[in-house]
Amino acid sequence: MAAGRTPLLEVRGLCKQFPGVRALHHVSLKLHPGEVLALIGENGAGKSTLMKILAGVQPADSGEYHIDGETVAFLNVRDALASGVALIHQELNLAANLDLAANIFLGREPNRLGFVNDKATHLEAAKYLKRVGLNLPTETLVGDLPIGKQQLVEIAKALSCDARVLIMDEPTSSLSQRETETLFEVVHDLREQGISVIYITHRLSEVKVLADRVTVFRDGQNAGDLSQEEIDHDAMVRLMVGRELSEFYDRKIHEPGKVILELDKVRSPAHPHTEISLQIHAGEIVGIAGLVGAGRTELLETIFGVTPALGGTIKVNGQAVHPKSPEEAISAGMALAPEDRKLHGLVLPMTVGENASLASLKRDQNNGLLNFEAEKDVANEAVDQLQIKTPHLEQVARFLSGGNQQKIVLGKWLALKPRLLMLDEPTRGIDVGAKREIYKLMEKLAGEGIAILFVSSEMEEVLGMADRALIMHEGAIAGELNRSQLSEEAIMQLATGTSLAA
Amino acid sequence: MKKNTLGIFGLLIAIFVVTAVLNDKFISAYNMQNLIKWSSLYAVMSIGVAFVIITGGIDLSIGSVVGLVAVVLAYMMKVKGINPSAAIITTICMSGLIGLVHGLLITKAKIQPFVVTLCGLLIYRSLSRWLTDNQSLGPVPLEGDKGYTNLEFINQLDFIFSGKIAIGSFNLPTPFLFLLVIGITAALFLNRTIWGRYLFALGNNEDGARYSGINTDNMKIIAYVICSLMAGIAGLLFAFELDSVQPAQTGEFYELYAIAAAVLGGCSLRGGEGSILGVIIAAAVIRLIYNSINMLGISTHLEFGILGIVILLGVVADEFLKSYSAKRAAAKQQEP
Numbered sequence: 001m002a003a004g005r006t007p008l009l010e011v012r013g014l015c016k017q018f019p020g021v022r023a024l025h026h027v028s029l030k031l032h033p034g035e036v037l038a039l040i041g042e043n044g045a046g047k048s049t050l051m052k053i054l055a056g057v058q059p060a061d062s063g064e065y066h067i068d069g070e071t072v073a074f075l076n077v078r079d080a081l082a083s084g085v086a087l088i089h090q091e092l093n094l095a096a097n098l099d100l101a102a103n104i105f106l107g108r109e110p111n112r113l114g115f116v117n118d119k120a121t122h123l124e125a126a127k128y129l130k131r132v133g134l135n136l137p138t139e140t141l142v143g144d145l146p147i148g149k150q151q152l153v154e155i156a157k158a159l160s161c162d163a164r165v166l167i168m169d170e171p172t173s174s175l176s177q178r179e180t181e182t183l184f185e186v187v188h189d190l191r192e193q194g195i196s197v198i199y200i201t202h203r204l205s206e207v208k209v210l211a212d213r214v215t216v217f218r219d220g221q222n223a224g225d226l227s228q229e230e231i232d233h234d235a236m237v238r239l240m241v242g243r244e245l246s247e248f249y250d251r252k253i254h255e256p257g258k259v260i261l262e263l264d265k266v267r268s269p270a271h272p273h274t275e276i277s278l279q280i281h282a283g284e285i286v287g288i289a290g291l292v293g294a295g296r297t298e299l300l301e302t303i304f305g306v307t308p309a310l311g312g313t314i315k316v317n318g319q320a321v322h323p324k325s326p327e328e329a330i331s332a333g334m335a336l337a338p339e340d341r342k343l344h345g346l347v348l349p350m351t352v353g354e355n356a357s358l359a360s361l362k363r364d365q366n367n368g369l370l371n372f373e374a375e376k377d378v379a380n381e382a383v384d385q386l387q388i389k390t391p392h393l394e395q396v397a398r399f400l401s402g403g404n405q406q407k408i409v410l411g412k413w414l415a416l417k418p419r420l421l422m423l424d425e426p427t428r429g430i431d432v433g434a435k436r437e438i439y440k441l442m443e444k445l446a447g448e449g450i451a452i453l454f455v456s457s458e459m460e461e462v463l464g465m466a467d468r469a470l471i472m473h474e475g476a477i478a479g480e481l482n483r484s485q486l487s488e489e490a491i492m493q494l495a496t497g498t499s500l501a502a
Numbered sequence: 503m504k505k506n507t508l509g510i511f512g513l514l515i516a517i518f519v520v521t522a523v524l525n526d527k528f529i530s531a532y533n534m535q536n537l538i539k540w541s542s543l544y545a546v547m548s549i550g551v552a553f554v555i556i557t558g559g560i561d562l563s564i565g566s567v568v569g570l571v572a573v574v575l576a577y578m579m580k581v582k583g584i585n586p587s588a589a590i591i592t593t594i595c596m597s598g599l600i601g602l603v604h605g606l607l608i609t610k611a612k613i614q615p616f617v618v619t620l621c622g623l624l625i626y627r628s629l630s631r632w633l634t635d636n637q638s639l640g641p642v643p644l645e646g647d648k649g650y651t652n653l654e655f656i657n658q659l660d661f662i663f664s665g666k667i668a669i670g671s672f673n674l675p676t677p678f679l680f681l682l683v684i685g686i687t688a689a690l691f692l693n694r695t696i697w698g699r700y701l702f703a704l705g706n707n708e709d710g711a712r713y714s715g716i717n718t719d720n721m722k723i724i725a726y727v728i729c730s731l732m733a734g735i736a737g738l739l740f741a742f743e744l745d746s747v748q749p750a751q752t753g754e755f756y757e758l759y760a761i762a763a764a765v766l767g768g769c770s771l772r773g774g775e776g777s778i779l780g781v782i783i784a785a786a787v788i789r790l791i792y793n794s795i796n797m798l799g800i801s802t803h804l805e806f807g808i809l810g811i812v813i814l815l816g817v818v819a820d821e822f823l824k825s826y827s828a829k830r831a832a833a834k835q836q837e838p
Contacts, residue, residue, distance in 0.1 A: 306712070325712070325717065326712055326714070326715050327715045327716065327717050331715075336713065338713055343709055343710065344709050344713045345710065345713065346710055347706045347711060347714075347774075348706070348707065348710075349706045350702070350703060350706060354703075358699075358703060358711070358716075359714045359715050361696040361699060361700075362696060362715070365696045368695045368696060368697065369694055369695055370696055370698075370699060
């Protein structure tokens with residue numbers, strides 16, 4: 001498409017370094033007018049960092065950035081907007097207590113001597129809302145709209161700033177099927193209007209429907225581009241992981257042992273009217289898929305006692321337990337590597353050693369006194385077994401990369417020899433190398449008879465790692481797929497609440 | 503010694519030397535004994551509040567607890583004629599109970615520590631005044647006082663809590679021995695027990711600690727109990743030290759001295775940091791500054807001002823040091 005013309009947006013040789021992590025390494029990207037470019041890559045491939053640089057949220061360390069062939073250097077989001085580049089965040093940035101018109105013109109209200117010109121605000125807002133297919137009164141409060149519509153408001157807001165490039169970061173991660181279709185229509189319309197879109201997604205099926213071209217990232221570098229004719233599932237995955245799938249997700253099927261975790265009509269505080277029942281066997285790896293907000297994290301946190309169950313029975317190894325706190329869950333043989341590593345998984349200002357031993361201090365104590373020797377053994381074993389890259393045990397955990405931090409969390413739990421290991425987004429923000437090691441570890445632990453329950457938003461991870469997948473929708477388990485039934489389409493149908501037959 | 507403890511120790515030495523050079527009365531045995539005594543009394547309270555600050559909390563009620571314990575002790579012994587040991591046990595239990603209530607309100611009712619202990623400050627002070635009709639009184643009978651029982655034992659207690667032990671020509675105040683025992687126990691608790699580690703962990707990241715299986719509520723309650731117990735012990739020491747306890751004044755603003763000492767001694771109000779040795783030295787620095795102002799003939803009206811400036815400078819220097827070493831650590835991390 002339009003190969004001869006000057007690209008609307010182009011970056012070359014972009015580099016960005018964070019303490020301990022090389023986020024982007026000589027990255028290039030081109031975007032033509034009226035083009036929808038899909039940007040894909042696994043967690044931690046550098047997509048989000050690139051987006052933030054493009055939209056002026058943070059600066060690059062080095063590299064060139066051109067708009068309309070002219071070099072630009074954005075210092076902040078305002079600069080980027082002035083050049084027509086707008087970022088639609090994954091977490092929307094709207095004020096729920098204000099109406100549509102006020103949100104669209106927030107900070108740029110048409111005014112006279114500081115007094116807002118209400119009439120002009122509403123007239124103008126209506127114009128932009130129409131462009132995204134929202135025919136709602138401009139007096140509607142944003143908080144009263146479902147998430148899908150809020151997203152369209154966000155797009156209208158970007159258009160009102162004369163945006164020519166819309167960067168959409170996983171826009172469908174919390175949308176229903178219906179809302180997703182609406183969004184696709186809007187993206188098509190925008191393309192007709194000459195607006196370019198950079199579309200970041202984890203869902204490869206969306207890429208096929210939407211994109212004119214695909215750029216694939218892997219480990220902070222360009223892994224390759226695919227033109228519209230070349231877009232196909234396997235080709236994308238090969239570029240994303242850099243090898244054949246079977247090699248990346250090295251799974252053996254273990255004969256499932258006895259039931260380790262059993263939930264019978266468990267109700268979590270987040271979804272008090274939904275009952276969840278499930279069984280996980282020893283040696284089994286079970287994935288939980290679903291949209292963001294479907295209640296997956298909440299389910300794990302209820303099992304782990306963070307938000308204790310309101311009703312139903314939880315059994316571990318045949319024994320009824322009702323964890324009211326993680327402390328109780330842990331003594332029942334459970335472990336949870338939480339979704340938010342920095343907030344829940346680790347004590348960042350403490351050292352690698354202190355973090356690795358935190359959960360086992362109680363077991364190894366001498367009448368309340370710290371057992372420094374046992375503590376050191378636990379930490380050393382974690383470092384050795386998981387190949388944590390740290391100069392020494394006294395290194396502060398904050399300075400380690402995401403992958404190594406996740407390994408500390410895992411090491412902390414493995415020291416306790418849990419029967420059930422729960423992992424919430426185990427590879428979020430982790431480079432491909434560490435990712436592969438974590439998959440290998442999961443496989444090894446399953447082989448040792450540990451039951452593994454993991455939540456993932458990454459389709460490939462569920463398809464590649466799970467013996468069985470439970471798909472959640474609005475707090476309930478909408479369906480279960482065994483390995484032979486697993487496919488992206490089947491998961492999406494259950495996750496978005498459309499029946500399999502449809 | 504940690505870097506900031508070393509820094510505050512340097513400050514102590516510097517003020518000490520300057521004052522000693524400028525006024526030769528400063529290093530007289532009498533002045534040194536006084537300095538050690540008052541530093542010890544303040545340090546005991548400061549150690550208590552350090553525990554709470556390490557969890558990321560605060561206790562504003564310390565001064566009022568000191569006052570209440572001193573008043574109730576004297577009241578029981580003088581007005582009610584209760585056996586001194588019973589009075590001591592009662593007041594210590596009372597201070598522990600106060601801490602327990604603080605801890606429960608903060609963890610179970612989820613009220614902010616600032617609010618809980620601010621209300622405590624008001625309530626305990628008012629209780630002291632109401633109980634005694636705002637009349638001053640002491641645990642040791644003054645001339646003409648009546649109502650005390652077991653006078654001989656009271657004199658022994660007076661020696662234990664506010665006596666002096668002759669070591670050659672130097673008379674070591676007994677509160678220093680209290681500080682020694684409490685300081686060593688507290689340092690061992692924080693650095694050598696699993697509970698000490700839990701306090702640091704939850705002070706740095708409460709959720710992270712909870713997700714690791716630590717009963718964070720119980721640990722916080724323990725910290726508040728320790729804090730009020732230390733205030734209670736300080737209350738006993740002050741009660742015997744002072745000839746008469748003033749229900750409206752005894753202990754007033756002591757919480758601020760204690761918090762100041764904890765902060766100057768390396769505790770971050772954000773939680774997760776602190777060293778007992780640092781806090782003890784900082785408490786001594788605060789008393790030393792007060793003493794130096796007197797010794798050097800500086801207007802006592804400037805006392806708070808000078809104290810404020812020293813603490814501010816100390817904390818600013820500490821922040822600079824920290825961001826400097828954080829940058830260096832980050833730079834080191836990027837090299838390989």
